[in-house]
Amino acid sequence: xxxxxxxxxxxxxxxxxAVRQNPDAELAMVFTRRDPDSLKPATEGIPVYHVSSVxxxxxxxxxxxxxxxxxxxxxxxxxxxxxxTHVIDSFDTHARIPEHFANVDKAARETGHxxxxxxxxxxGLFSLNRVYASSVLPEGKDYTFWGKGVSQGHSDxxxxxxxxxxxxxxxxxxxxxxxxxxxxKNPELTVxxxxxxxxxxxxxxxxxxxxxxxxxxxxxxxxxxxxTTVHFISEEEMKASHSGMPHGGFVIRTGxxxxxTHNHVIEYSLKLDSNPxxxxxxxxxxxxxxxxxxxxxxxxCKTVLDVPPAYLSPLSAEELRAHYL
Amino acid sequence: xxxxxxxxxxxxxxxxxAVRQNPDAELAMVFTRRDPDSLKPATEGIPVYHVSSVxxxxxxxxxxxxxxxxxxxxxxxxxxxxxxTHVIDSFDTHARIPEHFANVDKAARETGHxxxxxxxxxxGLFSLNRVYASSVLPEGKDYTFWGKGVSQGHSDxxxxxxxxxxxxxxxxxxxxxxxxxxxxKNPELTVxxxxxxxxxxxxxxxxxxxxxxxxxxxxxxxxxxxxTTVHFISEEEMKASHSGMPHGGFVIRTGxxxxxTHNHVIEYSLKLDSNPxxxxxxxxxxxxxxxxxxxxxxxxCKTVLDVPPAYLSPLSAEELRAHYL
Numbered sequence: 001x002x003x004x005x006x007x008x009x010x011x012x013x014x015x016x017x018a019v020r021q022n023p024d025a026e027l028a029m030v031f032t033r034r035d036p037d038s039l040k041p042a043t044e045g046i047p048v049y050h051v052s053s054v055x056x057x058x059x060x061x062x063x064x065x066x067x068x069x070x071x072x073x074x075x076x077x078x079x080x081x082x083x084x085t086h087v088i089d090s091f092d093t094h095a096r097i098p099e100h101f102a103n104v105d106k107a108a109r110e111t112g113h114x115x116x117x118x119x120x121x122x123x124g125l126f127s128l129n130r131v132y133a134s135s136v137l138p139e140g141k142d143y144t145f146w147g148k149g150v151s152q153g154h155s156d157x158x159x160x161x162x163x164x165x166x167x168x169x170x171x172x173x174x175x176x177x178x179x180x181x182x183x184x185k186n187p188e189l190t191v192x193x194x195x196x197x198x199x200x201x202x203x204x205x206x207x208x209x210x211x212x213x214x215x216x217x218x219x220x221x222x223x224x225x226x227x228t229t230v231h232f233i234s235e236e237e238m239k240a241s242h243s244g245m246p247h248g249g250f251v252i253r254t255g256x257x258x259x260x261t262h263n264h265v266i267e268y269s270l271k272l273d274s275n276p277x278x279x280x281x282x283x284x285x286x287x288x289x290x291x292x293x294x295x296x297x298x299x300x301c302k303t304v305l306d307v308p309p310a311y312l313s314p315l316s317a318e319e320l321r322a323h324y325l
Numbered sequence: 326x327x328x329x330x331x332x333x334x335x336x337x338x339x340x341x342x343a344v345r346q347n348p349d350a351e352l353a354m355v356f357t358r359r360d361p362d363s364l365k366p367a368t369e370g371i372p373v374y375h376v377s378s379v380x381x382x383x384x385x386x387x388x389x390x391x392x393x394x395x396x397x398x399x400x401x402x403x404x405x406x407x408x409x410t411h412v413i414d415s416f417d418t419h420a421r422i423p424e425h426f427a428n429v430d431k432a433a434r435e436t437g438h439x440x441x442x443x444x445x446x447x448x449g450l451f452s453l454n455r456v457y458a459s460s461v462l463p464e465g466k467d468y469t470f471w472g473k474g475v476s477q478g479h480s481d482x483x484x485x486x487x488x489x490x491x492x493x494x495x496x497x498x499x500x501x502x503x504x505x506x507x508x509x510k511n512p513e514l515t516v517x518x519x520x521x522x523x524x525x526x527x528x529x530x531x532x533x534x535x536x537x538x539x540x541x542x543x544x545x546x547x548x549x550x551x552x553t554t555v556h557f558i559s560e561e562e563m564k565a566s567h568s569g570m571p572h573g574g575f576v577i578r579t580g581x582x583x584x585x586t587h588n589h590v591i592e593y594s595l596k597l598d599s600n601p602x603x604x605x606x607x608x609x610x611x612x613x614x615x616x617x618x619x620x621x622x623x624x625x626c627k628t629v630l631d632v633p634p635a636y637l638s639p640l641s642a643e644e645l646r647a648h649y650l
Contacts, residue, residue, distance in 0.1 A: 014582070017582055017583050017584075018582065021463045021464050021582070022463055094650070097646055097647070097650055098643070098646055098647050101646055118650055123650045125457065125461070125591075127649055127650045128457070128634050129593075130649045131634050131635065131637065131638055131645060131649050132450065132453070132634055132637065134638065134649070135610040135613075135637035135638045135639075136450070136603075136606050136607050136610045136637070137606060138346045138347055138606075138639075139346050257339070257342055257343065257346070257598075257599060257602040257603065257605075257606060258342050258599065258602055259342075261598075261599075262597075262598035262599040262602055262603075263598050264595070264596065264597045264598060264599075264603050265594075265595070265596040265597075266450075266594075266595055267592075267593070267594045267595075267596075268454075268592070268593050268594075269590075269591075269592045270589070270590070270591055270592075271589065271590040271592075272587075272589045272590075273581075273582075273586075273587035273588050273589060274582060274583065274586075274587040274589075277582040277583055277587055278461075278582065278587075278589050280582075281461050281462060281463075281582060282461050285460040285461050288460075303646060303650055304634070304650075305633065305634045305635040305642070305645055305646070305649070305650065306633050306634075306635055306642075307633060307634075308630065308631050308632060308633050309453050309456050309457055309629070309630045309631075309632075309634075310456065310630040310631055312456065312457065312460035312461070313456055313459065313460045314460075314463075317630070317631075318423070320456060320630055321422055321423055321426055321628060321630070322422070322423050324452055324455045324456050324459070324630070325419070325422055325443055325448045325452045325628055325629075325630065
């Protein structure tokens with residue numbers, strides 16, 4: 001399968017790396033909103049085109065992975081490009097998924113394309129596990145915990161505070177809450193009881209650190225509902241110890257059978273050194289599925305919940321039954 | 326959906342319990358190889374018929390869950406009943422899946438039915454996780470551990486030893502092996518390094534316990550390749566402490582991206598108080614999927630790898646996108 005990348009940031013570069021791990025995939029081209037001459041992909045010889053020329057190149061690739069941000073890029077981009085080709089994105093604003101789905105579905109249906117939105121690990125692999133587990137254990141309760149990992153949104157929010165030069169925020173699940181869930185205690189957990197937030201901040205010289213810390217801790221939506229720790233560190237330490245983008249989390253469902261006589265725990269967890277590279281790996285596996293669905297004449301917008309698991313694998317159905325089932 | 330159960334043992338009774346947890350499902354009837362008058366289902370008013378009369382009742386249910394054993398029942402039963410109706414089984418002899426698939430596929434295709442084989446947790450939910458994880462992290466290694474849980478086959482093997490009145494065998498994953506896998510060390514593990522076996526045995530009066538223990542420990546295939554512990558206990562203790570059928574296990578894949586720079590761990594685990602009741606719960610969720618696939622005109626044999634996750638849920642696609650994605 002020939003893959004086109006639209007947007008060459010952390011996620012786009014991750015897709016480029018993931019393509020190399022899949023012998024049946026090749027990177028066909030990269031599209032950018034910047035000046036194409038200013039961008040040099042890591043892979044030798046990959047053409048770079050301006051996004052305005054997508055329509056001129058649609059015959060040269062099988063699927064386009066749109067690597068924009070969910071806040072402002074994808075709501076506009078995915079419906080537009082779904083009119084030109086088969087597309088996949090990692091739209092992760094949960095509350096706006098129905099609206100994004102409707103827009104992409106309309107565009108893809110009207111033009112005979114197939115699109116897959118909200119593909120990654122949450123939404124994505126975590127969603128799969130929520131659906132499988134709740135279907136199998138109807139009498140139960142599920143919990144999603146995130147972390148330990150870097151929240152880009154929270155880090156950005158800190159960086160916007162006057163006097164802050166750089167910042168990194170880690171979301172951390174509360175161990176006692178995880179234990180209570182695993183023990184089948186079905187706790188009702190507030191946001192504060194589920195996660196803590198740890199912030200590493202590089203302050204500008206002469207900045208009022210006490211004021212920065214107060215601003216962080218009291219920031220509505222982002223921090224005020226959480227137990228938040230703030231550490232001021234040097235620029236060197238930020239670079240040495242906090243330059244990665246680790247993440248992960250847990251989806252746990254506990255439930256019972258036989259009128260509550262027998263309890264069961266289903267747990268799925270991810271521990272990721274690189275959030276964008278792992279998300280990119282999920283996108284490339286689903287790009288394979290999308291190409292298969294397109295080949296079957298499927299049109300419209302889909303999500304990971306609509307895709308048969310076998311479609312993600314390069315192996316044949318026979319091989320999967322013999323060795324993976 | 327109206328569900329028929331064929332075979333009313335531990336698994337069949339588990340399906341009956343699982344059906345009660347699913348408001349869109351009802352138990353239509355039970356088929357048995359025994360004298361139907363000798364069997365009284367736990368649910369009031371459920372008709373019991375002899376297996377020879379399945380063909381007379383196929384219009385009275387939507388899907389049949391065949392609850393036989395993999396060793397001798399299912400290889401014969403599933404192809405036979407796939408000629409009469411839509412069927413689902415939990416065939417779990419991994420090495421014989423391709424052969425069983427071919428037989429069931431032929432029967433179902435020739436008669437326009439859809440069948441699903443090898444549905445439970447392994448094969449089943451564990452298979453899904455092996456396929457998802459290996460597709461997402463092509464450069465990696467996966468491991469399946471079972472337990473702590475009761476192995477019916479190993480317990481039966483002990484019970485066949487002269488002088489043994491009753492026996493229960495627990496398969497236990499080795500904690501150090503689990504830790505090494507989670508740490509991404511990609512260990513090469515022998516069977517002995519992955520699992521230990523713990524046996525609880527009630528000996529007949531006057532039996533030679535040393536000889537029983539020796540026979541267990543040296544039994545080829547079952548025990549000789551494992552570190553095995555044997556405990557002799559009283560009949561009362563067996564009943565009090567070992568009457569359950571707990572099981573579970575772990576599917577872990579570790580892999581890397583960016584030429585080995587970043588490591589990732591995907592872990593799925595189950596901790597089940599009742600193996601047959603949980604397996605039955607999986608079967609009922611997939612029965613829902615099977616009815617949907619039959620409604621779309623799908624025919625032939627399928628496995629969990631072919632089923633879109635959304636088909637397992639009683640919720641609509643819209644509800645799933647809004648609340649589970």
